Amino acid sequence: MNQTSRAIPVAGLRPTSSMGHAVAFAVLAAILLLLPLALGGRPFELRLLTIIFLYATMGQAWNILGGYAGQTSLGHGLFFGLGAYTSTVAAVTFGLNPWLGAVLAVLVSGAAGWLIGLPCFRLRSHYFVIATLIVAESVHLLFSEWSFVGAAIGLELPIRPAGWLNFEFHRNKVPYYYIALAMLTSVTLFVVWMERSKIGHVLKAIRDDEDAARSLGFSPLRFKLIAMVISAGILGFCGTFYAQYVLLIDPPSVLSPSISVVIALIAIFGGIGTVAGPIIGSVVLVTISEYSRIYFSGGGRNLDLLIYGALIMLVAAYCPGGIMSLVRRVYARNRKA
Amino acid sequence: MTVELLIQLLVSGLGMGFIFALIAIGLALIYGVMGVVNFAHGEFLMLSMYATYFAFALGGLDPLVSLPFVALAMFGFGVAVYYLLMRKVIGGATHAEIFATFGLMVFMQAAAQFLFGADYFSIDHSLLSGSWRVGGITLPMPQIAAAAGALICTAGLYALVFRTELGRALRAVSQDRVAALTMGIDADRINALSWGLASACVGVAGSLLANFYYVFPRVGAVFVLIAYVTVALGGFGSMSGALVAGVIIGVLQVISGLFVASTLKFVPVYVLYLAVVLLRPRGLLGRL
Numbered sequence: 001m002n003q004t005s006r007a008i009p010v011a012g013l014r015p016t017s018s019m020g021h022a023v024a025f026a027v028l029a030a031i032l033l034l035l036p037l038a039l040g041g042r043p044f045e046l047r048l049l050t051i052i053f054l055y056a057t058m059g060q061a062w063n064i065l066g067g068y069a070g071q072t073s074l075g076h077g078l079f080f081g082l083g084a085y086t087s088t089v090a091a092v093t094f095g096l097n098p099w100l101g102a103v104l105a106v107l108v109s110g111a112a113g114w115l116i117g118l119p120c121f122r123l124r125s126h127y128f129v130i131a132t133l134i135v136a137e138s139v140h141l142l143f144s145e146w147s148f149v150g151a152a153i154g155l156e157l158p159i160r161p162a163g164w165l166n167f168e169f170h171r172n173k174v175p176y177y178y179i180a181l182a183m184l185t186s187v188t189l190f191v192v193w194m195e196r197s198k199i200g201h202v203l204k205a206i207r208d209d210e211d212a213a214r215s216l217g218f219s220p221l222r223f224k225l226i227a228m229v230i231s232a233g234i235l236g237f238c239g240t241f242y243a244q245y246v247l248l249i250d251p252p253s254v255l256s257p258s259i260s261v262v263i264a265l266i267a268i269f270g271g272i273g274t275v276a277g278p279i280i281g282s283v284v285l286v287t288i289s290e291y292s293r294i295y296f297s298g299g300g301r302n303l304d305l306l307i308y309g310a311l312i313m314l315v316a317a318y319c320p321g322g323i324m325s326l327v328r329r330v331y332a333r334n335r336k337a
Numbered sequence: 338m339t340v341e342l343l344i345q346l347l348v349s350g351l352g353m354g355f356i357f358a359l360i361a362i363g364l365a366l367i368y369g370v371m372g373v374v375n376f377a378h379g380e381f382l383m384l385s386m387y388a389t390y391f392a393f394a395l396g397g398l399d400p401l402v403s404l405p406f407v408a409l410a411m412f413g414f415g416v417a418v419y420y421l422l423m424r425k426v427i428g429g430a431t432h433a434e435i436f437a438t439f440g441l442m443v444f445m446q447a448a449a450q451f452l453f454g455a456d457y458f459s460i461d462h463s464l465l466s467g468s469w470r471v472g473g474i475t476l477p478m479p480q481i482a483a484a485a486g487a488l489i490c491t492a493g494l495y496a497l498v499f500r501t502e503l504g505r506a507l508r509a510v511s512q513d514r515v516a517a518l519t520m521g522i523d524a525d526r527i528n529a530l531s532w533g534l535a536s537a538c539v540g541v542a543g544s545l546l547a548n549f550y551y552v553f554p555r556v557g558a559v560f561v562l563i564a565y566v567t568v569a570l571g572g573f574g575s576m577s578g579a580l581v582a583g584v585i586i587g588v589l590q591v592i593s594g595l596f597v598a599s600t601l602k603f604v605p606v607y608v609l610y611l612a613v614v615l616l617r618p619r620g621l622l623g624r625l
């Protein structure tokens with residue numbers, strides 16, 4: 001135990017019994033599936049949960065690159081914004097169906113990830129972090145000036161009849177909840193699979209000791225690119241989802257640096273390199289953010305970021321492994337007792 | 338394009354360049370001594386700009402008068418940040434250092450917005466208002482003073498680091514921490530000192546900048562990206578490199594401002610960062 005405790009352990013808590021797990025998951029799934037029925041007349045809670053699922057998915061995507069491959073990106077909002085813009089431009093200009101737009105968004109964001117990763121993965125630690133900041137900010141500035149994408153004004157999505165085919169729902173927002181839940185579930189299952197697959201092991205090896213991984217014959221560049229493309233592609237889909245959800249995008253709402261900040265914070269706060277980390281991070285941080293908006297309705301006062309910043313400093317100073325490392329510590333103590 | 342315009346641009350580019358250099362030198366100093374990039378560096382700048390603004394607006398103190406006090410207060414702030422936050426994370430995983438200063442950045446920016454709102458403040462009539470006219474060229478006083486202040490401050494810091502016993506200790510820690518420790522140098526105090534000095538530098542820069550630049554919560558983000566480019570171009574940890582690089586970048590951004598929309602004038606500067614770190618990772622004058 002002591003020898004392995006340095007490596008960030010896999011998925012959440014140690015399995016107690018697979019039966020117990022299956023029952024717990026079934027109960028959780030049932031609750032999440034039936035919850036919208038109970039929330040029928042409560043748009044605030046419905047929106048809160050939808051946003052939690054969205055940000056948890058984004059945190060999972062960041063975690064693939066930041067947590068498992070150890071490449072801290074503070075510019076991941078770029079891929080979210082590119083996804084939102086891709087499907088929206090396709091819908092506005094060519095009248096493309098949003099689902100096909102989403103596929104296009106995944107491809108464009110993934111390709112952008114590859115293009116950016118190719119040069120930037122030659123950089124290490126701080127140099128890489130700064131490069132991600134700079135690339136994202138450059139694209140943010142360019143989109144604010146580029147008239148084809150609506151420049152600073154942004155783009156409005158064409159209003160279509162509500163329905164699953166059009167990925168648009170007007171009066172009843174419950175379908176967005178299910179799409180977000182499906183997004184989070186499939187990405188989480190993918191991460192669980194990835195963690196146990198060869199890719200996951202190689203990524204963790206690269207994170208822990210890049211030179212050692214190379215000496216074993218794995219190309220760090222190739223695997224970092226794989227992680228980057230997957231991560232960026234998922235964020236591309238999230239971008240389309242967001243655009244379809246709010247039906248209006250502009251540079252501040254999808255490309256601003258604060259989105260990159262929040263994506264990274266969610267994974268860091270919950271626990272980087274863990275499956276449950278981004279979910280916990282999203283539940284805590286998005287809830288804080290949405291409620292602070294109600295109780296301190298000073299629009300644009302950023303109370304949520306104030307709390308986020310303080311929490312991240314505390315996490316960095318006292319438990320760099322995030323909330324998950326605390327959970328694990330408490331759990332380990334209970335098992336000993 | 339007339340010759341006057343060109344000279345005018347060069348002068349204003351040089352002036353901004355010295356400010357960029359002064360901001361970047363703080364980053365370079367901390368990086369050189371501790372190997373840590375302070376992601377909240379821009380917010381240190383923002384804090385000192387607010388301090389200068391409020392000293393002016395509420396206390397009636399001219400920025401030139403409040404400058405030493407702002408620098409001193411920022412020195413204390415830097416030392417406090419080191420003891421309260423950074424000391425807990427150094428020596429651990431690199432990501433903890435990155436996250437700690439990153440969290441501080443988010444916190445300070447949000448705190449500024451929470452306390453002062455998102456409004457833009459500016460100082461209208463200070464001792465440095467107005468401009469000189471030399472030949473056909475206009476030299477705005479605030480920029481000239483800022484450039485002069487930045488140069489003096491850089492020279493002072495240079496003298497401190499390269500001509501004093503304290504500076505020798507600082508360089509020793511930066512070159513070989515363990516060897517410095519065995520020589521009886523208190524590395525902890527040297528770290529705190531480097532945070533204090535770096536913050537004081539950025540305090541001076543903020544004070545000078547507040548004379549002619551708007552003060553708002555995200556102002557640090559604008560300058561810190563430039564500072565990263567400056568530090569990378571100069572070579573991480575190299576103070577003289579930061580000075581040279583600052584001037585180059587100052588001139589580059591006014592020239593690119595001629596060709597692209599003014600909001601995009603920093604994009605070529607950002608591209609320069611990628612070019613430098615990819616082609617010459619040690620920068621112009623850096624060591625690794």
